[in-house]
Amino acid sequence: MELLPCLLVFFLLHVPLACPAPSGIRATLTHVDSNGEFTASERYRRAMRRSQHRMDAIGEMLTVSGIDARATVHDGLGEYMMDLAVGTPALPFSAIMDTGSDLVWAQCQPCVECLPHSALQYDPSNSSTYSASPCTDSYCTALPSTCTTACIYHYDYMDSSWTEGVLSTETFTFGSGDPIPDITFGCGYNNSFNTPFYSSGLVGLGPGSLSLVSQLGFGKFSYCLTSIDDLSSTGTLLLGSYADLKEPASAIRSTPLVADSYYFLDLRGMSIGATLLPIPSDTFANNIFIDSGTTFTTLPRAALELVQQELRSVVDLPPANDIPWFDTCFQLKSGEVPQLPDMTFHFSGADMVLPMRNYMVVDMEAGVMCLAMNPSSDPVSIFGNFQQQNMHILYDVAGKTLSFAPAQCDKL
Known part of the structure; x- marks a missing residue:
């Protein structure tokens, strides 16, 4: 309540004051x-x-x-x-x-x-x-x-x-x-x-x-x-002093913000479980834009196809081909949802490990689960907010660094 004493003096004495922010x-x-x-x-x-x-x-x-x-x-x-x-x-x-x-x-x-x-x-x-x-x-x-x-x-x-x-x-x-x-x-x-x-x-x-x-x-x-x-x-x-990450230091990872005008990250590769996907090193040459307003991550088609290929090899379910809003879906059996390995985004200096709930949409009404990613429009890929859910993400704009840690966001 930093401003309250200043405002009280202003209203009582009618004296204009320079109140601290x-x-x-x-x-x-x-x-x-x-x-x-x-x-x-x-x-x-x-x-x-x-x-x-x-x-x-x-x-x-x-x-x-x-x-x-x-x-x-x-x-x-x-x-x-x-x-x-x-x-x-x-x-x-x-x-x-x-x-x-x-x-x-x-x-x-x-x-x-x-x-x-x-x-x-x-x-x-x-x-x-x-x-x-x-x-x-x-x-x-x-x-x-x-x-x-x-x-x-x-x-x-x-x-x-x-x-x-x-x-x-x-x-x-x-x-x-x-x-x-x-x-x-x-x-x-x-x-x-x-x-x-x-x-x-x-x-x-x-x-x-x-x-x-x-x-x-x-x-x-x-x-x-x-x-x-x-x-x-x-x-x-x-914002400001309230923005510091309170999660354990061992859980916090940091990666550079690599552009001055937008929030871009240097994405080096991706893994599913222990498998590092063979994505060519120049695939993410334009980096990836981390965004609060896009729900689902978009990737260059070459990278997305490797993600899809690896998922099909680990998911023992028939494909669901009639879901218009996602590229890669699987038909659930008797409403049972299989457990899939974590997916890791390898950023410069920091790995962001996503549990299944942060990269797969499970729609019990339709009886399907789908990869919550789509092909990007050139020249940019986007790291969407579905992948960011229950992750405390700190933008150090002055220090040009993005830090993150898993969190229970409704309890923050």
Whole structure:
């Protein structure tokens, strides 16, 4: 509660003070489908459609901009929402957490084009802490904008969706923490999304200057995502001093972040059980993008075919060929699920060992289990959040390192 004494003095004495920023933030994460009554098969199909859309967007974005350059168009969708509040008085809402973009934005009233699923009724004229950013603001030049008396931004997404509004500053509250003043955000009056967008805004956590983690100078953040099969549980997002891994040191592994503009990892190879797959050394030449918003991992076809081949050799079940949303599926016998060996991703300096539940989807309704991976779109592969579930993952943005350890995310 670092800000509370400062705020009390401000209100009692009416003296403007330079309140210290908090050392960290904690926020709850919920899956975008947590409020829907979907069957397991429906959840997987919905997740696959979102993953395919995001994979195509990221692939096109990086084809246009390159891995080491910031894009002027962004991927935009996500899988996990965080709870926060905007303004004074504070209005709670949910926003997509996105490691693939930078801008923090929320829908503002009166909106011209409005998000159909947004419950937020934030009118900046009713907030005592709102301020439109001037043309001279350095953040105004960090994104496409026009400026006369205020900074009017336009932020494009790859599916021709966009958000447009006034770049502004406002007080935000995260979880049960103290209000944090003067966060730069997009006050979105025109928000046009061609794919379903089940929140009232988005919190960018990329490495760019506009992202929340960069604005607050934290230098690091972590998250722990619960399973798509357990939508009643919630995960956690931690920023700043709260983000340190508390797991045993012996369980923590670290690998470099190898690009300045996006979160890329150097993937060297893969194993299933004790078998190192004969993946050619140049297969992952473009590295792999670790992403909070893509559900299922995508791999170059040459690597994926070797994974599929090895799985078929260890799974004693007939193939299921009529499952449209996954490439590799097996028909379960009498509803019994076989136990499969762990899968290991060999990153530079660190092995991430995944249990079967982190790489196989088991759909008891359809009587199948499927490999939760698909072929990638050039030029990029994506390490999806299904593979990250129940893994505490720390992005040390300042130190250009990603660390991780197995965790029970609903207990973090």
